[in-house]
Amino acid sequence: MRRDIQPNERAFSSKEVAEEVGIATPTVRKYGQILERNGYEFFKDGDRRIFVQSDIGALIALRDTDKPLDDTAKDLVYQQKERLKGSDETEIKIPDTYENLPHDPNQLKEILMFLVNELAATREMNVQLTNDMSQLKITVSRLQQDHHVISSSIGNSAQKTSC
Incomplete structure (x- = not known):
């Protein structure tokens, strides 16, 4: 389970991400499936992915890679797991x-x-x-x-x- 969302971090829909990254909405879904298949975790609302800035970076990396998509996805999953190690210990305090x-x-x-x-x-x-x-x-x-x-x-x- 992801716990790395930052306070006040903006959440994006697939359509917004597609516009931001400059790819088609079905391509956002395809990249999301490739990432998930390799172990990447997204925030979810039911079956819908909710994207944050770090996810957009991952999609851009997939868009811009010259390597096979699954190889790049594995690298991105490793990076995410490293990033999440520290966030497991962090709690967001709500007033x-x-x-x-x-x-x-x-x-x-x-x-x-x-x-x-x-x-x-x-x-x-x-x-x-x-x-x-x-x-x-x-x-x-x-x-x-x-x-x-x-x-x-x-x-x-x-x-x-x-x-």
Whole structure:
């Protein structure tokens, strides 16, 4: 399990990463699969990868390599494991009270930007989930109609056979 996210670190969707790195969204997914197959760990929201800056660096390394992708992925996995060794011991302290909140406007702005980015990513995921749910409802409706047609056909066949 990854524990290396930095406080206020921005999270990126596959689409945002594709734009940032200059590759197609399916290529982001392909590179993600190659990395995972070799042991790389991503932050996940269900089955969806959530990318942070270090992940973008890994994707750029895959994009720019002259070596076979799996060889580069193995190198990147080794680098990630080395980086994660130290982060296992680090805990992020969350203030218990509002009195501990920063008063520096730049820090407050940074926190607000983090929240805005998280909210935007959440909204994007909600839109995708809503679309997926609509597709599932359509599919279930079609399956129910098909079931009704098949059941009716079986019933008609049984009546013809018994006559």
